């Protein structure tokens with residue numbers, strides 16, 4: 534894929550896993566919540582994990598998945614409070630600020646577009662102070678649909694004025710890249726190093742980068758050439 538930044542006006546970036554380390558979210562839902570739920574319900578952690586993982590899976594691809602009020606009510610735990618207990622794990626991925634500064638310098642319209650709930654967003658913006666780098670922040674809860682829904686990207690245009698053929702989307706969810714592709718967003722980038730704790734693997738369907746600095750062109754030029762990950766080359 535060749536990216537000529539002269540052809541791009543708008544950049545849409547996902548939050549968890551894309552610009553922030555998903556280790557926080559993975560650790561929170563897979564370890565921290567089961568621990569607290571087990572203590573609260575006097576069960577073993579093994580039982581809590583089995584029970585909760587099943588509940589989580591049942592709400593995948595819906596807005597409930599990221600709705601902290603839904604989970605507080607369903608699990609009878611103060612989920613926002615539990616998040617604050619491990620907020621030291623919230624971290625911005627390497628090279629993200631450098632990329633955001635590049636976008637600002639070139640006057641791109643930059644939006645954070647996330648399925649995250651407003652309470653998660655507040656905590657993460659307060660902890661990372663990354664909000665001011667964006668022209669705006671949109672939660673799927675405002676849009677009323679998750680990004681996994683094909684109708685999301687069209688509905689997003691009621692909130693963000695963007696032309697799909699002149700837009701770049703960065704995501705760590707191949708499902709969301711697929712719905713965006715069906716809507717016609719042209720530049721689709723998969724972030725493979727979504728967590729600091731995983732070994733990244735390129736997508737078989739989408740152009741993959743580990744870090745966003747790969748999208749910054751050499752000084753004085755506007756073009757970046759990316760190795761096609763479909764060709765089986767190491768990314």
Ligand SMILES: [Mg+2]
Nearest residue numbers: 547549550705
């Ligand atoms: Mg994500």
